[in-house]
Amino acid sequence: MKTTYRAMQISSPGILELVERPTPQPGHGEVLIEVEACGICGADAADIEDADPTLQPPRVPGHEVVGRIVALGTGVASIWKMGQRVRIGRLAGHCNECVPCRRGRFELCLNQSSVGADCDGGYAEMMLARSTGLVSIPDDLAAESAAPILCAGLATFNALKKSGAQAGDTVVILGVGGLGHMALQYARKMGYLVVAVGRGSDIAEDALALGAHHYIDTRQEDAAAKLQAMGGAQVIVSTISHAEAVAALMKSLAPQGRLVVLGVDKDPLPVSRGHLVIGERSVMGSLTGTPYDNERALNFSVLADVRPLIETMPLERANEAYQRMKSGDVKFRMVLIMDRSRKSA
Numbered sequence: 001m002k003t004t005y006r007a008m009q010i011s012s013p014g015i016l017e018l019v020e021r022p023t024p025q026p027g028h029g030e031v032l033i034e035v036e037a038c039g040i041c042g043a044d045a046a047d048i049e050d051a052d053p054t055l056q057p058p059r060v061p062g063h064e065v066v067g068r069i070v071a072l073g074t075g076v077a078s079i080w081k082m083g084q085r086v087r088i089g090r091l092a093g094h095c096n097e098c099v100p101c102r103r104g105r106f107e108l109c110l111n112q113s114s115v116g117a118d119c120d121g122g123y124a125e126m127m128l129a130r131s132t133g134l135v136s137i138p139d140d141l142a143a144e145s146a147a148p149i150l151c152a153g154l155a156t157f158n159a160l161k162k163s164g165a166q167a168g169d170t171v172v173i174l175g176v177g178g179l180g181h182m183a184l185q186y187a188r189k190m191g192y193l194v195v196a197v198g199r200g201s202d203i204a205e206d207a208l209a210l211g212a213h214h215y216i217d218t219r220q221e222d223a224a225a226k227l228q229a230m231g232g233a234q235v236i237v238s239t240i241s242h243a244e245a246v247a248a249l250m251k252s253l254a255p256q257g258r259l260v261v262l263g264v265d266k267d268p269l270p271v272s273r274g275h276l277v278i279g280e281r282s283v284m285g286s287l288t289g290t291p292y293d294n295e296r297a298l299n300f301s302v303l304a305d306v307r308p309l310i311e312t313m314p315l316e317r318a319n320e321a322y323q324r325m326k327s328g329d330v331k332f333r334m335v336l337i338m339d340r341s342r343k344s345a
């Protein structure tokens with residue numbers, strides 16, 4: 001194995017720099033992963049812009065990581081082998097000791113870091129990972145396709161499963177971006193009547209091609225009124241951060257309908273309590289999920305032929321790739337690819 005590896009670390013808030021670092025040894029319960037691909041998620045923006053400038057060495061962002069195990073630490077479960085293809089997502093691996101872990105709710109573990117925020121992530125040729133956070137990757141999935149499924153895919157797959165929607169129900173996907181373009185595909189394959197709600201007509205064709213039965217352009221139409229005329233939404237999955245747009249659409253929830261919130265920002269969500277109580281409507285948040293949930297999402301993606309639409313760039317162009325993600329122009333997910341010929345040298 002090479003004694004050094006290349007990484008894009010956060011040199012100052014908002015700026016990434018290419019560095020060469022010594023290859024680390026995995027500690028107890030850890031593995032070393034040779035990274036093949038790493039998706040650039042909307043959540044990376046907070047990690048990169050709000051990075052602690054005093055941290056040494058600076059943080060390496062990225063939490064949609066696919067690669068191979070190249071070194072095993074002590075105390076790693078025997079299911080993980082040298083050379084195995086794995087991924088690590090936002091949740092860095094659970095402790096197996098806290099109360100949520102003992103309840104089997106590993107995604108709620110109290111001693112779990114966020115990859116790319118509290119520990120180094122995958123904008124790098126190598127990364128250390130806690131083995132409890134690992135997910136096994138099916139061989140039929142290319143690394144660059146698997147990477148976004150691990151965060152955008154899992155988040156939306158689990159949100160739809162937790163939403164309580166039944167086959168044939170009207171499910172609204174609010175926002176047609178990195179998360180939304182996965183949610184539309186899953187929702188269609190799960191058998192719902194799928195309505196995409198977005199801003200502008202330029203995205204309509206994409207939304208329909210991805211699986212929406214209907215597209216509503218909020219610049220042209222009152223989306224809540226149109227959905228009410230269609231009988232109301234059983235579920236709204238919100239992938240956007242703009243609180244007022246989410247609140248406006250809530251009026252379209254059918255009795256016992258549910259709003260599932262994935263997109264976040266700092267603003268509170270204004271909700272009519274009467275609207276909740278009188279129709280027994282509810283609002284829930286949904287996190288990504290456990291490694292087991294992730295394997296389910298990956299397997300369903302293979303089974304139902306759901307794939308992210310991606311653009312790729314090499315690791316050393318991470319600044320440019322990150323800026324393109326922030327501009328909102330990427331269709332629909334930007335993925336960094338490592339130069340494998342370099343690593344095997």
Ligand SMILES: [Zn+2]
Nearest residue numbers: 041043151152
């Ligand atoms: Zn993410």
Ligand SMILES: [Zn+2]
Nearest residue numbers: 095098101109
């Ligand atoms: Zn725990």
